[in-house]
């Protein structure tokens with residue numbers, strides 16, 4: 001059986017569902033000098049689902065996320081994106097396919113239109129105003145924002161512009177690193193609703209690093225818990241309720257961050 005043919009068995013309360021992986025890690029390790037940051041991680045992020053990735057600070061979550069779009073390569077092991085080994089996908093294709101949004105995604109001084117059109121301009125292409133408006137509407141911002149200076153937008157609106165920028169690439173995987181941790185509660189809810197809509201309506205696969213366990217339970221279909229460079233627990237969101245492993249249980253009870 002090839003990796004691609006493997007499926008994730010997800011035990012829900014009443015049924016067993018089969019999920020196809022969007023991204024699969026096979027014994028992935030990552031070392032910097034003598035420090036092992038990821039230790040033989042094997043597991044998958046299911047396609048068309050939201051996976052929340054939680055764990056104490058320094059667990060290796062961001063390092064792992066950066067492997068999903070080729071910003072980092074494993075020291076050993078293999079990463080498969082939609083069934084293809086990472087090294088068989090061109091970097092440009094990979095960045096398009098898997099868009100990343102960070103806690104403070106860079107927005108440059110200039111209009112929202114300038115920010116949206118920059119990636120295309122770098123490829124020598126034009127972004128039509130119609131397409132820009134359409135994308136803005138998809139993230140819940142109307143046409144009037146096109147000419148607004150991005151720096152004057154609220155944190156939540158800036159995050160929406162960053163998400164819109166990845167949608168212009170027609171990414172089918174969204175990699176989110178703490179995208180709501182700097183937002184006020186109402187912007188946080190708006191961004192959560194947007195991500196849920198993109199997942200439900202456009203079937204975008206989402207991998208979401210969050211320090212907020214309640215958010216992970218609220219938003220995820222599937223969860224990964226990492227501690228000290230290892231994947232220690234995975235499964236549907238009930239994996240975030242309880243663990244037989246004492247160190248995971250301590251993390252879930254908030255006893256170490």
Ligand SMILES: Nc1ncnc2c1ncn2[C@@H]1O[C@H](COP(=O)(O)OP(=O)(O)OP(=O)(O)O)[C@@H](O)[C@H]1O
Pocket residue numbers: 032035037055056057058059060061062063064
């Ligand atoms: N290039 C590097 N050189 C040395 N150490 C690194 C490097 N990149 C990451 N690390 C270390 O690897 C560990 C994991 O880092 P990573 O940012 O992936 O953790 P994280 O789980 O995302 O943490 P946080 O939740 O605090 O963002 C940390 O101890 C970090 O200091």
